[in-house]
Amino acid sequence: MKVANVETMRNIDSYCINELKIPGIVLMENAALKVVKNIDTKKYSSFCIICTKGNNGGDGFAVARHLYNLGKCINVFLIGNEKNMSNDCRINYDILKNLGVKVDIIDNSQQIEKVKSAIYFSDMTIDAIFGTGLSRDVEGIYGDIISLINENSKYVLSIDIPSGLSGDTGKVLKNSIKANKTVSFQLYKKGFLNYEADEFTGSIIIEDIGIPSIAINKFNIRDFIITDTIAKNTLKIRNKYSHKGDFGRVVIIAGSVGFSGAAYISTQSAVKGGAGLVTLACRRELQNIMSSKLEEAMTVDLANDQKLEELIQKCDAVAVGPGMGNNEFTLNILKMLLNKVRSTLVIDADGINVLKGRLDILKDRKCKIIMTPHLGEMSGITGLAMHYIKENRIDIARKFARENDITLVLKGYNTVITDGYSLAINSTGNSAMASGGMGDCLTGMITSLAAQNYTPFEAACMAAYVHGLCGDRLSENMFCVNASDIISQIPFILKDILYK
Known part of the structure; x- marks a missing residue:
């Protein structure tokens, strides 16, 4: 299992999309399916999925769709607004709305109580706020939402990385989700190796989302985890x-x-x-x-x-x-x-x-x-x-x-x-x-x-x-x-x- 930093993961994604012509929406769909695979749908029936307008949020919207199709009770939130939403995130966001699924937009602190109530009455909170590319401190409404998740969730699953954790260093960027499980994709993230990161990641699952080995080998990754x-x-x-x-x-x-x-x-x-x-x-x-x-x-x-x-x-x-x-x-x-x-x-x-x-x-x-x-x-x-x-x-x-x-x-x-x-x-x-x-x-x-x-x-x-x-x-x-x-x-x- 190879270990990658944020820049390498970004380069791999870019190569897949721009050179190999694998649509980003395909990788996003594969990621969502692998997240759902790691949810015990017999044990958990109600979900609060919290997203933003980036690709991590797009993963969350896709996960929400699959859970909806399984007949689960879902509450979906978009933190911030729809402006400058990434293309792939927009696609999955629009699909949800076309299905008649309500997505509540939370763009000010007065609306946070709605999120708190949804978390409280859900079996699981799914964190799709920030991905591995986050490099700035988490503040404002995002920090408030993360604190709300940590304080009120029965169980938290983070997509790719707990929001607020640095993908390179594993350090907390002022505030971070404390997940019970993190479902990450293709390569182990360097930040996961920080001794302090374990408190925030919970158990880590690395899933293959269909990135070809040619894309990974191109970047000469020489860091790996010793396996059997x-x-x-x-x-x-x-x-x-x-x-x-x-x-x-x-x-x-x-x-x-x-x-x-x-x-x-x-x-x-x-x-x-x-x-x-x-x-x-x-x-x-x-x-x-x-x-x-x-x-x-x-x-x-x-x-x-x-x-x-x-x-x-x-x-x-x-x-x-x-x-x-x-x-x-x-x-x-x-x-x-x-x-x-x-x-x-x-x-x-x-x-x-x-x-x-x-x-x-x-x-x-x-x-x-x-x-x-x-x-x-x-x-x-x-x-x-x-x-x-x-x-x-x-x-x-x-x-x-x-x-x-x-x-x-x-x-x-x-x-x-x-x-x-x-x-x-x-x-x-x-x-x-x-x-x-x-x-x-x-x-x-x-x-x-x-x-x-x-x-x-x-x-x-x-x-x-x-x-x-x-x-x-x-x-x-x-x-x-x-x-x-x-x-x-x-x-x-x-x-x-x-x-x-």
Whole structure:
């Protein structure tokens, strides 16, 4: 599922209408039919449909016609007036009037009580006021109507986007509809990805309204949401003649006194992620503990420079940072790896923290880099406030990845993965997974897949998706899910995606 901003959606619509000669009224009719498809007409019998004179209002008038044809009780309102009504909106408006359906025009605050009464006596309010193109603050009678809808509706369905929500940023333009469901069209809107937008969109349904793929592909949209289909098409089926050497060698550098769990979790998740050979390089005081705890992975003393260098030269992916501490020792290890590693280096946790004010050391490396910060770590290395990053995750992540020539995994709900050009949003995972060690688990999974001949972007996308899917499946029966639970499920979920 691709993600588009407002300008891209406008360009796609224009190309369909002006170049492919698909009449806009056809797309509008398709949109209306898909909205009606998402209404339980057995449960809901009376509707208040609130429209304006733009194309979003035209969708609303078309929806009203279909509900009328189904024998439903409808109250239809036009907010504002008929002047400068879009051509397609005018067509559906005129059809309604020709059918004898009354459309009440509300153009001043004295008439608002009529709308309030209709909302109160309706099972559902349908919001067809503003579409994705809205860029100004919602004020005056429009703001009053939106407040009226929010305060008096039993259930609200928004067409394309809740009126008053920015399609690009997901921010409220002074006032916004709070929908129970949003039926949007063809592509996921960038604004929906803002953490605050969920309060206004309710459940989001994306419906195909007949826009040809040629129109979408023309605009080279490189942002997408990772789905099961994408995962199935990206993950590789194993050749029956393969052996452990074919599935990569991994070195995990992690842990310190008091943080042995980070070393164990990241190493074990690399094993369960399918890497052929996994070695944990840790401090000497942890090695005996880790050797007895890890059954399939090997261990090496981090102080054994010769052995560590031999492993690094042979390995297909290295991870550094989990549980190591934000200190000079970790920084020196990272500098060494940037100089020695020729494959893929995954930098997590304290490996990221030691880069604060030192991002320049990334420039002269010979390896590919995957970096996996959460919001706090991202704030530390960029100097940007967490709330600002949270509101602008996509743009900040893409810019940072491109400037530093890395693949970035900005963790959190709807994790963002980008190489600076393509950008993926993970669709799996939930708050039951909010516990220590989850990031270490993801690091091991990313490193494991990177060693199995996936590109850094593919490895990050697939690890994030599988990691979250494990949590989703487990949370169906568990109140909280920890990292060891996830690790136990990794092989089963991978198999399920590939063969179900």
